[in-house]
Amino acid sequence: MSSTKDIDNLIEMMAKLPGLGPRSARRAVLHLIRKRGLLLTPLADVMQTVAATARECLNCGNVGTSDICDLCDSEKRANGQLCVVEDVADLWAMERSNVFKGRYHVLGGTLSALDSIGPNELRIPKLIDRITTEGITEVILALNATIDGQTTAHYIADNLAGVTVTSLAQGVPIGGELDYLDDGTISAALTARKSL
Amino acid sequence: MSSTKDIDNLIEMMAKLPGLGPRSARRAVLHLIRKRGLLLTPLADVMQTVAATARECLNCGNVGTSDICDLCDSEKRANGQLCVVEDVADLWAMERSNVFKGRYHVLGGTLSALDSIGPNELRIPKLIDRITTEGITEVILALNATIDGQTTAHYIADNLAGVTVTSLAQGVPIGGELDYLDDGTISAALTARKSL
Ligand SMILES: [Zn+2]
Numbered sequence: 001m002s003s004t005k006d007i008d009n010l011i012e013m014m015a016k017l018p019g020l021g022p023r024s025a026r027r028a029v030l031h032l033i034r035k036r037g038l039l040l041t042p043l044a045d046v047m048q049t050v051a052a053t054a055r056e057c058l059n060c061g062n063v064g065t066s067d068i069c070d071l072c073d074s075e076k077r078a079n080g081q082l083c084v085v086e087d088v089a090d091l092w093a094m095e096r097s098n099v100f101k102g103r104y105h106v107l108g109g110t111l112s113a114l115d116s117i118g119p120n121e122l123r124i125p126k127l128i129d130r131i132t133t134e135g136i137t138e139v140i141l142a143l144n145a146t147i148d149g150q151t152t153a154h155y156i157a158d159n160l161a162g163v164t165v166t167s168l169a170q171g172v173p174i175g176g177e178l179d180y181l182d183d184g185t186i187s188a189a190l191t192a193r194k195s196l
Numbered sequence: 197m198s199s200t201k202d203i204d205n206l207i208e209m210m211a212k213l214p215g216l217g218p219r220s221a222r223r224a225v226l227h228l229i230r231k232r233g234l235l236l237t238p239l240a241d242v243m244q245t246v247a248a249t250a251r252e253c254l255n256c257g258n259v260g261t262s263d264i265c266d267l268c269d270s271e272k273r274a275n276g277q278l279c280v281v282e283d284v285a286d287l288w289a290m291e292r293s294n295v296f297k298g299r300y301h302v303l304g305g306t307l308s309a310l311d312s313i314g315p316n317e318l319r320i321p322k323l324i325d326r327i328t329t330e331g332i333t334e335v336i337l338a339l340n341a342t343i344d345g346q347t348t349a350h351y352i353a354d355n356l357a358g359v360t361v362t363s364l365a366q367g368v369p370i371g372g373e374l375d376y377l378d379d380g381t382i383s384a385a386l387t388a389r390k391s392l
């Protein structure tokens with residue numbers, strides 16, 4: 001073989017990451033080996049640290065390095081608003097937009113009859129708890145505009161009492177060209193049209 | 197911030213790998229954190245091992261874990277044929293096809309006036325040495341069918357004496373549909389047509 005077992009192992013493990021395949025894994029590993037002092041060693045070190053310290057927040061499901069994440073720990077974020085997302089990547093996307101100042105709740109997926117994912121497989125019981133324990137006044141559903149996402153949104157709205165439930169507006173994305181949008185988006189944007 | 201410094205660092209480093217970007221790096225890191233015991237720790241370990249052991253073969257430029265790689269070390273591969281490739285990924289691709297039984301020489305790129313890469317920036321002097329020291333009878337140029345690749349092939353052919361120089365045939369790839377091929381490939385395949 002042209003490469004030794006460890007290098008083959010590394011390629012195989014990298015190839016299983018979402019977004020990578022065998023070809024890009026091989027290219028990434030060659031790149032890392034070429035710059036092993038500058039890239040591979042520091043990358044291995046930070047992976048070791050993250051493996052030892054990263055965990056899911058027991059309250060909201062966000063990823064951090066303590067049992068209760070910085071967002072749940074910050075009194076500033078206790079403004080009565082709770083944004084519900086499917087997964088941590090969505091939470092990070094909301095944070096990057098830098099417009100939401102409340103707290104989050106990560107469901108860990110969507111309800112799915114097909115995959116037998118019910119409310120107890122998600123963090124829905126914990127969500128219901130938090131409404132009272134954290135004095136939440138508005139739950140903002142920021143779920144994906146998929147069928148499962150919308151089913152989950154309706155289920156949550158039906159099962160929360162004494163709190164305002166809103167969801168992100170649907171419409172044409174900023175900079176979006178109509179020609180590139182799917183019919184559902186155009187139809188949702190037309191239905192939700194506003195007078196100028 | 198929603199994620200701590202180490203997690204951010206890890207995402208940033210992953211995002212710089214070829215084939216990955218910020219979005220796929222975030223998804224890969226979340227995946228690794230979710231399965232940290234099963235994936236992240238073993239990946240960090242194998243990276244550490246590879247960083248400590250991987251090196252370029254002093255003879256051919258292949259990547260391995262010793263100063264002289266397994267291919268250069270194997271007497272079986274000393275059949276007088278030497279396959280010249282641009283980089284290690286190409287060598288691996290040739291090895292996967294499992295049809296070439298000789299040795300390799302990795303140039304480390306192509307000649308490029310624009311990037312001022314001349315013969316001495318590549319492993320061309322070493323290639324010329326190897327012809328005599330290893331008793332090479334045929335040099336097979338397996339360079340990419342790009343302008344720089346072909347310029348490099350011509351330069352090497354002009355500078356090797358006393359040895360047969362061949363190059364990979366150009367033509368329609370197996371399973372290739374004409375409609376999807378670029379004009380250059382079709383034209384090359386037509387010029388090199390064979391009677392049946
Ligand atoms: Zn939290």
Ligand SMILES: [Zn+2]
Nearest residue numbers: 253256265268
């Ligand atoms: Zn070698």
